[in-house]
Amino acid sequence: MTSLSATDAQYLRLSGITKHYGGIPVVNDVSFGVTRGEVLTILGPSGCGKTTTLKMIAGFLAPDQGSIAIDDKRVDTLSSHQRGAAMVFQNYALFPHMTVRRNVAFGLRMQKLPAAQIAREVDEMLARVRLDPYAERYPKELSGGQQQRVALARALIIKPKILLLDEPFSSLDAKLRKQLRVEFLEVHRAFGITSIFVTHDLEEAFAISDKVAVMNGGLLEQIGSPVEIFARPRSRFVADFVGHKNLISGDVANGVLTAGALSMKMPAGTANGPTQVTVPVHRVRISRGPVSGDNAYAAAVSSVTFLGPAMQIGLEIAGTAFEVYSPSTAELADLAIGDRVNAAWDAGDVTAIPASGK
Amino acid sequence: MIPNAERLILGAWTALICVFMLGPLVVMFAISVTASGYISLPYEGISLRWYHDMLRQTVFIDAAINSVVLALQATAISVVLGTATAIAVTRYRFPGRGIILMLAGAPLFVPLVMTGLAILIFFSAIGIGGPAERLLVAHICLTLPYIVRMVSVSLAGFDWNQEAAALNLGASRLRAFVEVTLPQILPGVIAGAAFAFIISFDDVGISIFLTGAAYKTLPVELYAFAAFDLTPMIAAVSVAMILFSAAFVLLIERLFGVQKVLAGEVGTKNPAA
Numbered sequence A: 001m002t003s004l005s006a007t008d009a010q011y012l013r014l015s016g017i018t019k020h021y022g023g024i025p026v027v028n029d030v031s032f033g034v035t036r037g038e039v040l041t042i043l044g045p046s047g048c049g050k051t052t053t054l055k056m057i058a059g060f061l062a063p064d065q066g067s068i069a070i071d072d073k074r075v076d077t078l079s080s081h082q083r084g085a086a087m088v089f090q091n092y093a094l095f096p097h098m099t100v101r102r103n104v105a106f107g108l109r110m111q112k113l114p115a116a117q118i119a120r121e122v123d124e125m126l127a128r129v130r131l132d133p134y135a136e137r138y139p140k141e142l143s144g145g146q147q148q149r150v151a152l153a154r155a156l157i158i159k160p161k162i163l164l165l166d167e168p169f170s171s172l173d174a175k176l177r178k179q180l181r182v183e184f185l186e187v188h189r190a191f192g193i194t195s196i197f198v199t200h201d202l203e204e205a206f207a208i209s210d211k212v213a214v215m216n217g218g219l220l221e222q223i224g225s226p227v228e229i230f231a232r233p234r235s236r237f238v239a240d241f242v243g244h245k246n247l248i249s250g251d252v253a254n255g256v257l258t259a260g261a262l263s264m265k266m267p268a269g270t271a272n273g274p275t276q277v278t279v280p281v282h283r284v285r286i287s288r289g290p291v292s293g294d295n296a297y298a299a300a301v302s303s304v305t306f307l308g309p310a311m312q313i314g315l316e317i318a319g320t321a322f323e324v325y326s327p328s329t330a331e332l333a334d335l336a337i338g339d340r341v342n343a344a345w346d347a348g349d350v351t352a353i354p355a356s357g358k
Numbered sequence B: 001m002i003p004n005a006e007r008l009i010l011g012a013w014t015a016l017i018c019v020f021m022l023g024p025l026v027v028m029f030a031i032s033v034t035a036s037g038y039i040s041l042p043y044e045g046i047s048l049r050w051y052h053d054m055l056r057q058t059v060f061i062d063a064a065i066n067s068v069v070l071a072l073q074a075t076a077i078s079v080v081l082g083t084a085t086a087i088a089v090t091r092y093r094f095p096g097r098g099i100i101l102m103l104a105g106a107p108l109f110v111p112l113v114m115t116g117l118a119i120l121i122f123f124s125a126i127g128i129g130g131p132a133e134r135l136l137v138a139h140i141c142l143t144l145p146y147i148v149r150m151v152s153v154s155l156a157g158f159d160w161n162q163e164a165a166a167l168n169l170g171a172s173r174l175r176a177f178v179e180v181t182l183p184q185i186l187p188g189v190i191a192g193a194a195f196a197f198i199i200s201f202d203d204v205g206i207s208i209f210l211t212g213a214a215y216k217t218l219p220v221e222l223y224a225f226a227a228f229d230l231t232p233m234i235a236a237v238s239v240a241m242i243l244f245s246a247a248f249v250l251l252i253e254r255l256f257g258v259q260k261v262l263a264g265e266v267g268t269k270n271p272a273a
């Protein structure tokens, strides 16, 4: 796709979606658009309304307010299968009494297609997701990863416009998850589909998404590319959730933030007044020798955790505790609590978090 | 493997169970083939005269037909109501759920005589329905708990997202139920239906209040008959009833496999098959 039409940029559109349970809004005025062909991840802690949002898109739940449009057509009054949104469930919800072939054929059988056409399309689909050797097996005779692929094939065969995936890898082990992530992206691209992927796993969200929508307590906190979300969190919650540790509140005057004994240069154009900032854990350079940067300090090491390729180091800088991630260089190999090091970061890496954010 | 003492106790226990469970059946069978005119073991010779007699008794034939028809009707209605009830109470949490569960189970705990009397009084008070209708209502009450029980058990742990998935893939609600849910709860439905049928077919406690002179079920007819005329024909009718029940269980066994039905394996798959 070289250029996007207006509809392609808003291929799926949620406008002011709200859902209450027992008077409590569990999804609260959520609006966002999804571009055709992209993977959007809904990320957030348990109970924040991810599944509820997905169910409203899928048509299993009616929103109390708001509208949902797919490909410029309002769908929130249509039944589930008329929307062109196929769902892959968290525990797959495969039909245990049907073989892999019958599971995958289900959607086509419901369309009352001729048997020969169903057989041909199912065979093709099974081959594409490399399930052909397992066609006559039952779900319980498959591994978790294979079951996951059956669920994917069963949803894809009805040629949906949108694929909805609710934590599809959550019951699998870490290694398999990573492998299936790659497989999912291959399938996503090969089918040219638009996917909404729900997860509460930060790394998973970053690894597969074109866009991440962070939810908290039923509210959409922020939506953007993984890099944007990580580098420029726009609320305290998002900063915490994506792993920011160094959140500092102080006062900005003439481009310098003062918080107790600590002062640091801010990006050009930062307004004066009380401000909350984050210093990203991966942007702090440390060394026993001199380090350069807009903000350079002498620091005392308060903790060292070796994580393999990286080290998690606690620092005390001008009376403020910091946590930084640094590559496990030879120089830092024998770093110990109490050591004195130099630490520095650039003004441009400091990100102000808007006060309206919680 | 098993120590001697334990083996002895186990053996004695098994023997006792056999004697008490099967003994009466054997005695009943023996009496039914006696050649003598009164209830006795067949010392005076073996004959099928009481079976002949039985077949000439139109009251028994009519009552047997009543019983079979009633049991089939009650079972059919109970299966539909009971399955729907089981699904509602397993799947949803709603106000009144506890009451429905209690009502569905009540006939199991309330003495049959009380249920029978209550239904009699109720129907007399509102003055509708003859014995057949009253009995049908009573037998639905009687059999419903078994269906609700058995179906609820087979629904335990059922993943309702399967139905959502079916709807999402284009199935109607009915289609989703028939293609996805029903095959998986079929063992419970069949087992419940089998229980229901036999319980209805055997019942005396409730039925005795509700049958009329013109409409009796077989167990009630048998009971009435035994009260004033104790001939070996009673035994013949009893044996016939037992054989009928056994044939019914055998039929279920042939169609579905009783073992599998009770173990909850029908409808889910059997990899070897």
Ligand SMILES: Nc1ncnc2c1ncn2[C@@H]1O[C@H](COP(=O)(O)OP(=O)(O)OP(=O)(O)O)[C@@H](O)[C@H]1O
Pocket (backbone or CB within 6 Å): A021, A022, A026, A044, A045, A046, A047, A048, A049, A050, A051, A052, A053, A200
């Ligand atoms: N049927 C329901 N009745 C009442 N409350 C519900 C119902 N379904 C969900 N909730 C509540 O709505 C909130 C959001 O639920 P939801 O399932 O969308 O969360 P989630 O983000 O998917 O969480 P998780 O990561 O644990 O799956 C939760 O607080 C939940 O308790």
Ligand SMILES: [Mg+2]
Pocket (backbone or CB within 6 Å): A050, A051, A052, A166
């Ligand atoms: Mg969820």
